[in-house]
Amino acid sequence: MLYYIFRRIIYIIPISLAVSLVCFMLVHIAPGDPIDAMVQPDTPQEVIDRVRAEYGLDRPLPVQFGVWLAKVAQGDFGTSLIKGRPVLPDLVSASGATFILACTGGLLGFVLGCVFGGLAGVYRGTWIDRILLGTAVAGVSVPHYWLGMVMVIIFSVNMNLLPAMGAGPGGSTEWAWDWAHIRYLILPSLTLAVIPAGIVTRTVRGLVSDIMSQDYITTLRGKGMRRRGIVWHVVKNAAPTVLAVIGLQLANLMGGSILVETVFAWPGTGMMLNTAIFQRDIPVLQATTLVLALFFVVLNLLVDLVQTAIDPRISRR
Amino acid sequence: MSTTFSNEVAATPAATRKIAREDTYWRGVGRRLLRDKMTLVCGAILIVMTVLIVFAPLIAPWGPTDGSIARRLKPVGTPGHLLGTDELGRDMLSRLLYGGRYSWFVGITPVVLAFVIGGGIGIIAGFAGGKINMAIMRVTDVFYAFPSVLLAVAVSGSLGAGIANAIMSLTIVFIPPIIRVAESVTTGVRNLDYAEAARATGAGPTSIVMVHVLPNVLGPIFVYATSLVGVSMIVASGLSFLGLGIKPPDPEWGLMLNTLRTAIYTQPLIATLPGVCIFLTSVCFNFVSDGLRTAMDVRA
Amino acid sequence: MAVQPLVRARDLHVSFVSRDSTVKAVNGIDLDLVEGEVLCILGESGSGKSVTLRALMQLNPKGKTVMSGELNVAGNDMMTISDAKLSAMRGKVVSMIFQEPMTALDPVFTIGQQIGETLMRHEGIGYREAEKKALDLLELVQIPSAKRRLGAYPHELSGGLRQRAMIAMAISCRPKLLLADEPTTALDATVQIQILLLLRRLQQELGMGVVFVTHDLGVAGEIADRIAVMYAGRMVELGSVTDVMAKPLHPYAQGLMGATVHAGNRGKRLTTIPGSPPDLRFPIPGCAFAPRCQYVGDACREHVPDFRYPAEGRAVRCVKAEEVAAA
Numbered sequence: 001m002l003y004y005i006f007r008r009i010i011y012i013i014p015i016s017l018a019v020s021l022v023c024f025m026l027v028h029i030a031p032g033d034p035i036d037a038m039v040q041p042d043t044p045q046e047v048i049d050r051v052r053a054e055y056g057l058d059r060p061l062p063v064q065f066g067v068w069l070a071k072v073a074q075g076d077f078g079t080s081l082i083k084g085r086p087v088l089p090d091l092v093s094a095s096g097a098t099f100i101l102a103c104t105g106g107l108l109g110f111v112l113g114c115v116f117g118g119l120a121g122v123y124r125g126t127w128i129d130r131i132l133l134g135t136a137v138a139g140v141s142v143p144h145y146w147l148g149m150v151m152v153i154i155f156s157v158n159m160n161l162l163p164a165m166g167a168g169p170g171g172s173t174e175w176a177w178d179w180a181h182i183r184y185l186i187l188p189s190l191t192l193a194v195i196p197a198g199i200v201t202r203t204v205r206g207l208v209s210d211i212m213s214q215d216y217i218t219t220l221r222g223k224g225m226r227r228r229g230i231v232w233h234v235v236k237n238a239a240p241t242v243l244a245v246i247g248l249q250l251a252n253l254m255g256g257s258i259l260v261e262t263v264f265a266w267p268g269t270g271m272m273l274n275t276a277i278f279q280r281d282i283p284v285l286q287a288t289t290l291v292l293a294l295f296f297v298v299l300n301l302l303v304d305l306v307q308t309a310i311d312p313r314i315s316r317r
Numbered sequence: 318m319s320t321t322f323s324n325e326v327a328a329t330p331a332a333t334r335k336i337a338r339e340d341t342y343w344r345g346v347g348r349r350l351l352r353d354k355m356t357l358v359c360g361a362i363l364i365v366m367t368v369l370i371v372f373a374p375l376i377a378p379w380g381p382t383d384g385s386i387a388r389r390l391k392p393v394g395t396p397g398h399l400l401g402t403d404e405l406g407r408d409m410l411s412r413l414l415y416g417g418r419y420s421w422f423v424g425i426t427p428v429v430l431a432f433v434i435g436g437g438i439g440i441i442a443g444f445a446g447g448k449i450n451m452a453i454m455r456v457t458d459v460f461y462a463f464p465s466v467l468l469a470v471a472v473s474g475s476l477g478a479g480i481a482n483a484i485m486s487l488t489i490v491f492i493p494p495i496i497r498v499a500e501s502v503t504t505g506v507r508n509l510d511y512a513e514a515a516r517a518t519g520a521g522p523t524s525i526v527m528v529h530v531l532p533n534v535l536g537p538i539f540v541y542a543t544s545l546v547g548v549s550m551i552v553a554s555g556l557s558f559l560g561l562g563i564k565p566p567d568p569e570w571g572l573m574l575n576t577l578r579t580a581i582y583t584q585p586l587i588a589t590l591p592g593v594c595i596f597l598t599s600v601c602f603n604f605v606s607d608g609l610r611t612a613m614d615v616r617a
Numbered sequence: 618m619a620v621q622p623l624v625r626a627r628d629l630h631v632s633f634v635s636r637d638s639t640v641k642a643v644n645g646i647d648l649d650l651v652e653g654e655v656l657c658i659l660g661e662s663g664s665g666k667s668v669t670l671r672a673l674m675q676l677n678p679k680g681k682t683v684m685s686g687e688l689n690v691a692g693n694d695m696m697t698i699s700d701a702k703l704s705a706m707r708g709k710v711v712s713m714i715f716q717e718p719m720t721a722l723d724p725v726f727t728i729g730q731q732i733g734e735t736l737m738r739h740e741g742i743g744y745r746e747a748e749k750k751a752l753d754l755l756e757l758v759q760i761p762s763a764k765r766r767l768g769a770y771p772h773e774l775s776g777g778l779r780q781r782a783m784i785a786m787a788i789s790c791r792p793k794l795l796l797a798d799e800p801t802t803a804l805d806a807t808v809q810i811q812i813l814l815l816l817r818r819l820q821q822e823l824g825m826g827v828v829f830v831t832h833d834l835g836v837a838g839e840i841a842d843r844i845a846v847m848y849a850g851r852m853v854e855l856g857s858v859t860d861v862m863a864k865p866l867h868p869y870a871q872g873l874m875g876a877t878v879h880a881g882n883r884g885k886r887l888t889t890i891p892g893s894p895p896d897l898r899f900p901i902p903g904c905a906f907a908p909r910c911q912y913v914g915d916a917c918r919e920h921v922p923d924f925r926y927p928a929e930g931r932a933v934r935c936v937k938a939e940e941v942a943a944a
Binding site: 018019022023026134137138140141142145147149150152157158255256274276277278285292293296297300 | 464558574588589599603
Binding site: 214215216218219220221222223224225226229233236237311312 | 707708712715717720722724735739
């Protein structure tokens, strides 16, 4: 078992390297010279050459990659071209904000999804199932940035109940768990929760419905188990897959929150990425993408390990 | 003794004999589809939308960029502007119709491309097996390490705005999942007994692929691809919403949502109209895709 | 004083209704069983034997099943019983063992847990005590290294051990009636005999009534007191195992005996029954076996033959019974 865990963790290394490579290459697939983003259009050639040498852009690509990778490993994520200061601290605080949003939205989505999906699976084929499934499909079909706008219209513009933008009063970026801050969290996390709720509902529904048609459910009925007992069996059978899906969705939320963050001006990694793209701030773009992708990789690993731990059918050798 | 069989058949009334006749698979699929009202309704909506979009130049009362600031943000139902005007005075109805052309194009093309490219690679991987399979799947895993929105935004952000770049980045995003589905379905079919039976009768690899494998794998891969169209449209419009993708003043539903954001305080209904279109398209595609999958599922 | 029968069914009908069709799986059967008796229901696939068995504890799928007739199990009217009482009966008064233990046992719970939960449900004991009793049961069904096996998952056991575990689970609360749905069909031949002997021993020790469903004559011969032969949802012959096997009266039963390898057939050619069982979606006017019967006459095709009682404890649904008997 330990050997399996060890092997699985080791597997991360080539994946992470490959992911880093893709992030690094992002810059270089861009049309034009990266230099153009950093200097004025009419700078004399020798200044350009000097800047190029300074940033190591005159060396061959594999060397550049190696240098960048080495720096990242030491915690130096480069310096923002626009702000002129190191990327890392801003990245950390932005990641924190996104993490809060993603976890809240995720939690809401998963709870809703499990409840709806469980009900739909048990009552499969009835009107309850049809309504819940329809809601789930609508949930995954909705463009969440549009939904965010609609929520803002209803709750901010019309009812003036909740704020439309930002993560704290007065545009502050410091987080605190008080009502003044939480009211900024409500709309964005609800918006974010809709898609995972839909996905989890469909997954749980399919799983539960499958499980309910298994022979061992007939055995359980045949030995007189009460409803509570049967539900426990269903839950334990569904748990490994549901947890895997939830883990994946959480990772997706972290990486995919950019659109919702844009709508609500939430100061997270999504906004950071957005700004970096428009300002052609290459180091920030690289660093943010890398961090988000690596987070995804690590979360996938955790999901894998948890699934192996709780499902006795998976061989551990 | 054998004459007793025909007695049995003769004894059953003609009506019941009709049920007993063998149903082909596709006839069964068609029958189930026709019974599924939700899928039919959504399919009809999609067809209507397709017609509206294709014939936009003939139907739209105004051009997509005609407008004057003087007529900005007129409400729904204004004479001459059925759905009002946007923040630059352009007719919403016309822009929605023309915008549909862009949105649908950028939404559907990547899925089609990914279906062809990804499906091809996946089928090859599944059929070849061994080292080739491993190599292809490992590379796919790397791209799977990125959440799709992130990858689309990052690639698009690097390449720059524009339709071609948006389509390219979305295609890149959708190729890995299709490869996975194609590979897994092909491997499943390849190992099934009837493939072995074909090999045992001396059929060569090409004929096995054409006759046995392809017809059986294209179906599930196609159904999976249709389920991606909804997502593709949302992400494609999302890219425009962020400013990547279609450039103004060309109309596109996501872009329109972005430029209308300031109007949510004055004309909230108009501001949400493009999103309604995206939502409607996506929902219908998803229901149709679900319906297809249920109809093709023999076990249900 | 008449002995209260354990099972009494009269004119039992079971149909499955779906949007496409209605399948009349069981078309009016009568069944009697007293305590301590072993009845074997013999028939092919599609004869309705499993459906009959499950009907005895109302285990057929709830939405689709339509039942009519009279059914009384251990003094309870099964047609009007409440859900709560039914749930209390199952596992305690009447228990069932299934054909395929790999799918009938929950793969993510140990067999100790699955046996234990039955005990906890019906006897109201706690987990520790249930575990101890489960251990005793495993030893009763002769599972070696029982203590270690308590914590084993179903996929970690061999087919024979899994079936023993399922038997342990079924008898855990000392039921009066045990229903067995082809419990040995999925096992190897050598293991089959062991399980049959185990079942016979347990039946004698616990004094259970057993209804045993199978398509295998040899199994029936090994374990049954009485045999009921089913065809197309009806009982066609009933009698003690020795009588029916030595001298079958119904043409179908005759065909079955002739088609099986056993000592009585030594030196003779095996017979076959031409044709195949009827489609139960369509109602059959006369005797269901008529299309395949070599003694068939016009009367057979017109209406369903009634039971005839040629001897004490023997019943046969055939108008030509005497003719067949002479053959």
